[in-house]
Amino acid sequence: MHEFMQETSKQNTVRIGVIGLGNIAKQHINNIVSGAVQGCELRAICSRSGSELATELGVQHFVDYRELCDSGLIDGVIIATPTMAHFEMAKYALERKLHVMLEKPMGLSSYEGQALLQYANEKSVFALMLNQRTDPTFSKMKQIVDSGILGPIQRTHWTMTNWFRPEIYFQVSDWRATWKGEGGGMLVNQCIHNLDVFQWICGMPSHIQAFCEFGKYHQIEVEDEVTAYFRYANGATGLFVGSTGEAPGVNRFDIIGDQGSLHFDAGQLTLKRNQQSTAEFNRQTDNMFGMPECQSEVLNITDKVNQHALIMNNFIDAIINGAELIAPAEHGLASLDMANAMLLSTWQQKPITLPLDRQAYQQTLDDKIAHSVLRQKSDKQVKVDMAASYR
Template identity: 60%
Template structure:
């Protein structure tokens, strides 16, 4: 087993596009870990890892004694089974997002998590984006006061038809448990609740296969209600080009506004609520100062999460994205789907057992698609927003 002086022996389960990118990060930008085993259905040649043992069954890798930890980068439908087995065997686990097809799966995994010494993390890499870190710091400091309204329009996740055609699992209930909300916007939903907190209810309107030949959602609009009475709006799409990425948080003392490029802090001279009650100026507003607080965003997000995972194993460093926090964004995504399916407002915390029953009905009518044999151009850097 790894110690603070020995490298963490890593097994990589899943050698698709994202798995291979994680391997590159470990080889070039991460310290304290070494890849000692690989797993995929078909043998895959990875530069620099020609001598590393390859397994076609994840259980053989986990049982091999060659690894202290696994990084799971397989299709979403496999996350629960593979992580469950690894946790039961006492290994440290880092899973690609989301933690499962549903909150119910995530909750079952957390029950399998054995102790604080067993590190269980999720690849919520946008938590390392300095811009979102800056927004969270401003909110945690109380700089803009109590939230009055939130609004995130995130429609620049455009995906062409070929993105779905070359995958058998993607954008199916059986393979992914959803589409836009479970795949692309899960990052935004995590950041949304990480900074603003979870709402107490969601009313959403999802469109299924509106822009693509798929069975799951590719557009969503959701209205959020917060415990203090504040309201929120979230809009997502994979069918718009050019898309929009705009995130505003309006507080009683000011506003944080991200326009997709710059982050601006607007600070009022006094609280809006106080000014409203005290002013005698019929058309007055509080004086406001404006400050560009955009940080340098040049950071390797995925490498930083992997490094943090290794540091947590070797040095007990606090996790950037503990697995249990992955339930929050998944609850939002699940609630938005449930609200659309049942045409009603859904309260949070989510009734995960009820959602699971509804999801399983959709899964029962779903099937994996036949992958199209198409030559495609793949630049993973273009996939991130």
């Protein structure tokens, strides 16, 4: 058993600090103070403003994240800041043997994420907020694929254009959708969850060729639409389509196997099972227009879960009891590799072989960052409904 498990197994409550005070940070704070997350208590928050909220919550307020990490008030920290600060803050916290829950993505690139993992240690639990892994439908899809009842995967296809974002979404932020602040656009922000779930269920492709559109729908310098073609090691093919400029948008995920298929469309999951393997039927039938007999079943998944609270509860359980993490930090590299490969493929106009040459990608990204500037933040008043952002 790791030393941190031996040390923390005696404690019943983990003291938590939150760095950042944006929309998602406030959601994490609410989950803790409302009791949706058990086994921890909020001790401090860190942001440029927020002293009034800290007083209201009865916790300490810090302006400098380093002072928070050095305060001795906390055992673990949630980092929910702009992506460009993830590396520096997580590195500092890990060096001080704090437990770290890092918001997605892990960094501006998988190269940066890989570098960050060097600072992980046996005394600290280091997790990533890949909350869609707890979605009951995606969990069911993974269970079905892992069971082998679909047979070898032949084709995958996810059209996820249900991430529409209006111009105001970018205007009220100085860092979003800039190379300098985020390292990309829809691929590393909205669709990073889809890419994580895609590879979590179907595995990593061996080759990616992509066509990204930059600022097609918005006044931004990064990608807001992508179409990517995958090839897998077993010969299977795949397609991913994403967009933040399409309304009402589509969310359809198909997994085709030799013995059946799985279809997620607008929240409904359908399982189709062939009575005979497609390959066997193909070889054996004498019916020129025949098809394997198929049984179709709609899987009614009605569970509603608080995804962020589930990931946090798992994080706390890992700290106290040594539970296996749903989303350990190193798992964040795969989705970033896919996103980075799509961008690199577009820039180089050729397929990219995986595993990704992370250093080669970083060199290209560094050039983009060098010519990127943060935007002037708009002071427009906006309506914020976080529930509407989860699709």
